Amino acid sequence: MRVGGERVAEPNAIGRTLGLLGDEWSLQIVRYAVAGVRRFGGWKQHLGISDAVLAARLGALVDAGVLVRVPAVGGTHPEYELTKAGLGLWPVLLSIWSWELHHVPGQADLLPRMLHATCAAEFEPVLRCRGCAGAAPREEVELALGPSGHFERSVPVGSNRRRTTGGRRTTAGAGMFTETMTLIGSRWSSAILGAAVLGATRFSDFERMTGASPTVVAERLRAFVDLGVLERAGGEAVGESGARPASYLLSAKGRAFFPVVATALAWGERQFPSPDGPAVLAVHRPCGKEFVPQLGCSVCAAALASRAVVVSPPDVPPTSDDGASSSQDPGNGHREEHCDGEDHRVVIDAVDHIHGGLADGVSEADDRSDPQQRADHVEDEEGP
Numbered sequence: 001m002r003v004g005g006e007r008v009a010e011p012n013a014i015g016r017t018l019g020l021l022g023d024e025w026s027l028q029i030v031r032y033a034v035a036g037v038r039r040f041g042g043w044k045q046h047l048g049i050s051d052a053v054l055a056a057r058l059g060a061l062v063d064a065g066v067l068v069r070v071p072a073v074g075g076t077h078p079e080y081e082l083t084k085a086g087l088g089l090w091p092v093l094l095s096i097w098s099w100e101l102h103h104v105p106g107q108a109d110l111l112p113r114m115l116h117a118t119c120a121a122e123f124e125p126v127l128r129c130r131g132c133a134g135a136a137p138r139e140e141v142e143l144a145l146g147p148s149g150h151f152e153r154s155v156p157v158g159s160n161r162r163r164t165t166g167g168r169r170t171t172a173g174a175g176m177f178t179e180t181m182t183l184i185g186s187r188w189s190s191a192i193l194g195a196a197v198l199g200a201t202r203f204s205d206f207e208r209m210t211g212a213s214p215t216v217v218a219e220r221l222r223a224f225v226d227l228g229v230l231e232r233a234g235g236e237a238v239g240e241s242g243a244r245p246a247s248y249l250l251s252a253k254g255r256a257f258f259p260v261v262a263t264a265l266a267w268g269e270r271q272f273p274s275p276d277g278p279a280v281l282a283v284h285r286p287c288g289k290e291f292v293p294q295l296g297c298s299v300c301a302a303a304l305a306s307r308a309v310v311v312s313p314p315d316v317p318p319t320s321d322d323g324a325s326s327s328q329d330p331g332n333g334h335r336e337e338h339c340d341g342e343d344h345r346v347v348i349d350a351v352d353h354i355h356g357g358l359a360d361g362v363s364e365a366d367d368r369s370d371p372q373q374r375a376d377h378v379e380d381e382e383g384p
């Protein structure tokens with residue numbers, strides 16, 4: 001973060017969320033935790049991650065309230081459980097998965113498919129408004145910076161961040177979120193992305209909003225155009241401030257990333273509320289209500305609940321006999337339920353009886369069933 005005048009700007013929800021989620025290891029750890037991994041050795045096995053890196057990430061996730069250490073069941077090593085807030089990250093992961101699957105070349109061959117147990121179909125998560133259940137593409141959501149929304153307060157926080165360059169690593173489980181990390185895994189990339197989502201189109205907009213140097217802006221814009229997230233129209237050249245400055249508009253691929261931004265932002269505002277208010281104010285244009293994101297099934301239109309989403313093939317394959325310390329905990333995994341139609345019924349039954357899960361994780365994981373009531377009380381329910 002930068003020093004402005006005499007004081008350092010306090011990081012806002014965006015900065016703290018990016019500090020956590022702009023790191024692929026952290027995302028991967030949460031992903032496997034959602035799939036049932038609880039032990040140090042389990043993550044090591046799936047991710048091929050070093051002890052030091054894994055320990056640092058687990059510590060950061062505990063500090064951020066995403067994981068909690070719990071006494072081991074029948075073992076000596078502590079285990080880790082997702083907190084309610086940690087479970088609430090699941091919509092972000094689902095949105096990233098869907099975007100990588102549908103918009104990033106080559107990922108369709110690498111990523112598992114997801115089935116919605118409720119309708120037994122392969123689906124896409126569709127971002128919509130919890131207040132009216134209407135679709136919420138970027139152009140239907142009015143966005144403005146809130147009281148804590150200054151870009152200098154949105155700089156990713158944390159020392160764990162590791163810039164990825166888009167190259168695939170060879171370790172197991174890595175490379176799942178390759179282009180996502182290119183967009184949100186470094187300070188200036190996430191700033192440029194944020195500016196684009198907020199409506200910046202001209203080179204000078206990006207410069208002014210992000211505070212980045214012209215060299216950095218030019219380099220990032222070029223990278224985003226190469227990635228197909230921005231489309232350049234008109235103008236002479238990147239950075240040129242001639243009579244016909246170029247416009248940089250979010251492409252279809254760029255607009256399709258909005259669910260990731262919206263779900264991550266909603267999670268961050270809930271988890272890291274600033275005393276002076278939210279970083280971003282969002283209104284769903286068609287209904288005029290505060291925009292609270294929810295994910296629906298593209299096939300049956302039901303609101304998605306985390307336990308109704310079935311990974312195929314299983315996200316966490318059965319563990320080989322590599323010792324007790326790295327064995328999976330069978331009690332918390334969903335994978336056992338994902339094998340055949342009979343087991344899908346188990347999942348469906350479970351979904352009928354929970355209010356938690358994905359949809360509630362997006363906005364607010366409480367037990368009330370009236371969506372509007374929840375939406376109206378989002379900011380009151382989880383104080384600092």
Ligand SMILES: [Zn+2]
Nearest residue numbers: 129132284287
């Ligand atoms: Zn609405």
Ligand SMILES: [Zn+2]
Nearest residue numbers: 116119297300
């Ligand atoms: Zn469905």
